[in-house]
Amino acid sequence: MNGSATTPRTAVLVVDLQVGVLPQCVDVEGVLARTNALTSRARTEGVPVVWVQDEQDFARDSDGWRLHPDLVVLPGEARVHKAYRDAFAGTDLQSVLARTGTTHLVLAGAQSDYCVRTLGQSAAAAGYDVTLVADCHTTTGAWLAGVWVGGEQIVAHVNAYFAGLRYPGQRFAAVPHDRVALGVASPV
Numbered sequence: 001m002n003g004s005a006t007t008p009r010t011a012v013l014v015v016d017l018q019v020g021v022l023p024q025c026v027d028v029e030g031v032l033a034r035t036n037a038l039t040s041r042a043r044t045e046g047v048p049v050v051w052v053q054d055e056q057d058f059a060r061d062s063d064g065w066r067l068h069p070d071l072v073v074l075p076g077e078a079r080v081h082k083a084y085r086d087a088f089a090g091t092d093l094q095s096v097l098a099r100t101g102t103t104h105l106v107l108a109g110a111q112s113d114y115c116v117r118t119l120g121q122s123a124a125a126a127g128y129d130v131t132l133v134a135d136c137h138t139t140t141g142a143w144l145a146g147v148w149v150g151g152e153q154i155v156a157h158v159n160a161y162f163a164g165l166r167y168p169g170q171r172f173a174a175v176p177h178d179r180v181a182l183g184v185a186s187p188v
């Protein structure tokens with residue numbers, strides 16, 4: 001897969017915005033509202049929306065497994081169920097994206113520093129162009145090597161990481177939801 005060598009086709013991936021994931025995450029209400037705005041715009045522009053759900057920590061159909069009730073999820077939209085931080089690992093995500101000819105992934109979701117970043121890095125290594133929606137991902141604060149890092153700082157760091165990511169012939173960005181280019185003519 002080499003996203004930039006073909007006519008770009010975008011898909012929006014919403015990662016782990018589940019009832020059991022979001023407690024103690026930063027700016028949850030804002031992230032959910034902006035994600036709804038992004039997915040609504042994607043649908044209007046004919047861009048597929050793919051919902052990714054963690055089944056490692058939450059049993060299927062349990063309360064914690066369910067997507068947050070404030071999200072607008074339409075019948076027929078693809079769902080990918082994962083057991084690892086990388087949504088490509090052990091799932092059908094690659095075939096879901098191949099069915100629509102997707103070459104550009106627009107990422108939103110939770111946990112910024114784990115599942116969102118891991119998926120974005122894996123996608124980049126697989127040849128996809130990647131846009132991280134800078135204001136549509138969230139996480140909790142964490143103790144890292146004995147230092148407390150707040151959720152806002154982690155979100156900012158992940159945004160900076162994707163804004164600076166470079167692979168030959170590929171495009172990467174971290175931009176707010178209302179500036180994400182979804183059309184086929186502009187992957188970022």
